[in-house]
Amino acid sequence: MTTSFIRSDDFAAFLTAMMEAVPVYGPVAKRSRFVFERLEAPDELRLDYDVTILPPKKLFFPPAQDLLRFDEAGVEAALEPTEKVLLGVHFYDVKAIDQTDLLFSERNYDVNYMGHRETTTIVASNIQNVSGRAFFASVGTDVQPEGHDAFLTAIEGGYVFETRTERGEALLGYGAFQPATDAQIDEAARVNAAALEQCPEKLEHGTEEIATKVRAAFGDDELWNELAADCFSCGTCNTVCPTCYCFDVQDTWNVDQSGQRTRFWDGCLTEDFAKCSLGDGGSENFREQRGQRFRHRIMRKATYLNEKLGGPACVGCGRCSAGCTADIADPVRVINRIMAS
Ligand code: SF4
Numbered sequence: 001m002t003t004s005f006i007r008s009d010d011f012a013a014f015l016t017a018m019m020e021a022v023p024v025y026g027p028v029a030k031r032s033r034f035v036f037e038r039l040e041a042p043d044e045l046r047l048d049y050d051v052t053i054l055p056p057k058k059l060f061f062p063p064a065q066d067l068l069r070f071d072e073a074g075v076e077a078a079l080e081p082t083e084k085v086l087l088g089v090h091f092y093d094v095k096a097i098d099q100t101d102l103l104f105s106e107r108n109y110d111v112n113y114m115g116h117r118e119t120t121t122i123v124a125s126n127i128q129n130v131s132g133r134a135f136f137a138s139v140g141t142d143v144q145p146e147g148h149d150a151f152l153t154a155i156e157g158g159y160v161f162e163t164r165t166e167r168g169e170a171l172l173g174y175g176a177f178q179p180a181t182d183a184q185i186d187e188a189a190r191v192n193a194a195a196l197e198q199c200p201e202k203l204e205h206g207t208e209e210i211a212t213k214v215r216a217a218f219g220d221d222e223l224w225n226e227l228a229a230d231c232f233s234c235g236t237c238n239t240v241c242p243t244c245y246c247f248d249v250q251d252t253w254n255v256d257q258s259g260q261r262t263r264f265w266d267g268c269l270t271e272d273f274a275k276c277s278l279g280d281g282g283s284e285n286f287r288e289q290r291g292q293r294f295r296h297r298i299m300r301k302a303t304y305l306n307e308k309l310g311g312p313a314c315v316g317c318g319r320c321s322a323g324c325t326a327d328i329a330d331p332v333r334v335i336n337r338i339m340a341s
């Protein structure tokens with residue numbers, strides 16, 4: 001693949017040409033924060049964002065997604081994937097997409113996720129501003145981001161554009177790119193390395209050490225109850241997480257026997273997540289206590305999935321830390337506390 005350079009003055013024309021050919025999504029400002037949205041104009045793109053409210057997984061796995069529609073005549077799939085470009089994804093979110101790609105395809109191939117995923121060209125971008133609770137530099141450091149087609153780095157006077165796949169290479173046709181010089185490539189490497197130095201939070205131990213000690217703390221009910229004492233069971237820490245992928249499925253019926261089957265994001269911190277029917281009106285909630293639910297989330301992020309994913313199921317984005325009203329969800333504080341106990 002190739003490494004090219006495009007001048008800042010030519011970047012808007014590149015975006016415009018791409019947007020005329022295909023829908024382009026990227027980070028845009030929403031009041032004082034940022035969200036991934038479809039771009040309507042090139043100047044909406046904010047590659048200087050720190051972190052988005054919701055991760056880019058919402059494009060492949062929407063908060064509410066119809067899976068199928070039915071009526072008296074039969075059933076049909078609701079999936080209608082369209083080609084699109086997702087621009088400006090930070091590397092920690094690419095790592096999270098790698099995880100959901102694996103989890104939605106390894107056994108039961110999930111066409112409703114993969115259909116959107118396979119029609120999306122992803123262009124990652126360097127982190128120009130680091131969010132206040134990020135710790136991406138100290139988590140899963142052995143895991144490299146894979147699932148992107150090109151990588152864009154802002155340097156003096158323009159952008160270095162490294163292509164990773166044929167899909168990424170095809171985007172070069174939309175802009176006035178020229179081969180990058182060695183000096184531009186070196187500057188891009190320096191810019192990307194510098195972002196890693198700016199994380200405000202830091203895990204103090206390696207992945208294996210953390211996994212072992214967190215798992216060993218499983219039976220310490222007093223610890224988990226104390227950590228979860230202020231938890232509202234709101235599920236925000238699940239909802240904003242790029243690596244959470246649980247969902248609930250509901251059928252909606254209309255009076256004419258038509259309807260749809262829809263899946264909705266669900267979260268293991270909410271009170272009824274682990275509630276099961278026992279029949280005859282009875283039920284059992286096998287994680288009834290807040291401490292049990294809080295423990296489950298930390299176990300999932302730090303230990304349970306490590307072998308399958310090759311690293312922790314947390315990419316250090318800091319969204320959960322920033323989103324938790326009680327300010328108790330921060331994996332750095334929880335894990336550093338467990339490691340110190
Ligand atoms: S840890 Fe925080 S964000 Fe998560 S459910 Fe509890 S109160 Fe909500």
Ligand code: SF4
Pocket residue numbers: 237240241242243244301313314315316317318319320321331
């Ligand atoms: S657990 Fe928190 S910091 Fe880790 S990936 Fe999820 S939202 Fe980001």
